[in-house]
Amino acid sequence: MTEQGPENAVSIQARQRLIRLFPCFAALSAAQCQELALLMHEQRYSAGEKIVNENELVDSIYLVVEGEAEVTKEIRRRKRIRHVPVAILGVEESIGLNDTGFYSTTGHRTATVTALTPMLLLKLDIKDLSLFLKKHRLESVMYAASLQMLRMQFIKQSLPFSKLSRDRLQWLANHVEDVKVPAGTFLFHQGDEGDKCYMIRAGEVEILATNEAGEVRQLALLKPPVLFGEATLISHTPRNASAKAVTECELLVLRHEYLSELIESEEDVANMFMTLMVDRSRPLRNPHVTVHQRITADGQALVILKNPDNGSYFNLSKEGAYIWRRLDGKHTMQDITLDLADRFHVFAPDVVAALISRLTKAGFIHNLEMPDESRLRTQPLWVRSIVNLRRLLETRVAFGDADKWITRMYQKYIRYLFTVPAQLILAILAVAGFIAFVLNTETILTFFSRERTSLFLVLGLIPLSMIEVLLHELGHAFTVKAFGREVHYIGVGWYWFTPIAFTDTSDMWLSSRKPRMAVNLSGVYVDILIAGLAALLIFLVENPYVQGMFWLFALYTYIGGLRNLSPLQEMDGYYVLMDGVEKPRLRQAAVVWLVRVFPKSLRHPRLLKKYKAEIIYWLACFVYLTIVTILTLVVQAFVFNVLGIRANPYVSLIIPFLVVIFSCVTIIADIRSQAEK
DSSP states (O other): OOEEOOTTSSOHHHHHHHHHTSGGGTTOOHHHHHHHHHTOEEEEEOTTOEEEOTTSBOOEEEEEEEOOEEEEEEEEETTEEEEEEEEEEOTTOEESBOSSSBSOSSSBOSSEEEESSOEEEEEEEHHHHHHHHHHTTOOHHHHHHHHHHHHHHHHHHSGGGTTOOHHHHHHHHHHOEEEEEOTTOEEEOTTOOOOEEEEEEESOEEEEEEOTTSOEEEEEEEOTTOEESHHHHHHTOOOSSEEEESSOEEEEEEEHHHHHHHHHHOHHHHHHHHHHHHHHSOOBBOTTOEEEEEEOTTSOEEEEEEETTTTEEEEEOHHHHHHHHTOBSSOOHHHHHHHHHHHHSOOOHHHHHHHHHHHHHTTOBSSOOOOOOOOGGGSOHHHHHHHHHHHHHTOEEEEESTHHHHHHHHHHTGGGGGSHHHHHHHHHHHHHHHHHHHHHHHHHHHHHHHOGGGGGGGGGHHHHHHHHHHHHHHHHHHHHHHTTOOOOEEEEEEETTEEEEEEOOGGGGGSOHHHHHHHHHHHHHHHHHHHHHHHHHGGGOOOHHHHHHHHHHHHHHHHHHHHHTOTTTTSHHHHHHHHHHTOTTHHHHHHHIIIIIHHHHHHOGGGGGGGHHHHHHHHHHHHHHHHHHHHHHHHHHHHHHHHTOOOOTTGGGHHHHHHHHHHHHHHHHHHHHHHHO
16 A cells, blocks of 8 residues: 655655756756755555556656666557566656656556565656746746646546547647636627637636526536536537636637537547536426326326327336426426435436436427437448448338327227127137138148249238238227327338338326236237138138138238237237336346346345236246247147158257247347346
């Protein structure tokens, strides 16, 4: 451990003699040498203790009074890191200096220095050295280097730049400007167009705002090392307040073009600026948003926000609802965070920032705009091409204001299908259709094995599957109408090579549990009904190719229905389960429980009682995978028997294994991600 030695261990005369040994200080007068000696502090290090580390910012220099130290450099070869000795430092040598000034030209340590024996050093802070050089107007090169190091140290202290790489930090230090302003100077006024932001090195700056009545009030009093004035540059809006120097200030000025380059190229900087913008803002609720409450089965109160501007909804917990009520345009994120801590004894600034950011993006906050975080334009052409191709392969087209025509169609025709007699008839058709599918399977498979050209019938699934996914979503939409709720939009598209459709059912959030579950199940119900009708049509035609087409379509639709029931992915079955246990974000909670809590529960079983919903989720996943595996084995054995295929018992397990793996890909990724955290 570093110890500061007694100040009289090294006399002033001994210090002066040691200082004069270094050429960069040789020209100092006796008075200057004595002044510099008094600025030094004695420090002791034990054998094996690191004095400085490679790549750290240079914040001080050292002169060796007693002991020896080893200098090592880091070398990377084939992902392996080695520390290679390059020198031994002894008495009357230095750490950080050479004959002409500073050893480092980048502002970072170029090597690691470790004490080999107990050592006594004289330490001189760069800040003190820089002031000394400036005061006596000494070596300009050395002064400039010390000033650069001070800039880098200071910039590193500013939150948005705390994670900048060494090269980027040096680049930024080269592009900031030093400015000194007297007390009372206005740096900018409310309403100005901004082209620069500021970092305070010394002094105080107050932020002032003028309201509509012309009253001026102080919003904040800023001190080093705060960055301010950046929000205007990011949001491209006029200054929303004025900045005035309260005392004489030393500032670093960063111009818009350099800040923009940093945000576009450095993800950590961009994310930190987004957080700062939210932190300093005074978010204001969108006045059009309405608030609804719903009580869950376990008595928990949920608050649901409805935004009529874009037809979106937002679920809030009790703490989230409290934050929402504080978004009155008068409280900053810091105010809200502290209020939340007082009320609920939870200090969570990251949670508050994340919630406000999500509310802003969804249009629930009136006076904030989140800038586009995409930096696609800065990427190479091949990266942009791949991203654009992926967007093309994941195209979606939504038709807004769908509620009008869906309501008309429901009232005129579809509502009769929701009567009890109609539902009985549909259920009979679904059961009869499944029986027809099973009865025709052997005949169809025999035909496929005999007529190889019949495989081209798979191409016919493309248009039929597009019709099926649309009917699936209409099933959701019409069930929403059956419960008297709204469908804000419906759309179609494709995901890579598979057609998709989607329906906005978010208005059902305002309903109770059973109606929500019915809406989620309605799509699968439509799948089963369509598959059954396709199977029944096999009896009405004699052409074996047409029969094969109907059978393939029924098979495709049954598989799709079974896949939609999976709780492992965020599909219909998952949402049914989530509504059934009344647990928002069930899968995320279950993954966290499995990784963090379950291992402890093995030693303390009483912990299991608190996580009923999470346990039910994993049991449902196990049951689903078991059913899928058994069905795959049974169907595979039947198909192999009809086609006369004899497979090794172990080989026959490959397809069921792959089915299980593909079903679990998403949840496995979630588990690994949570484990890494």
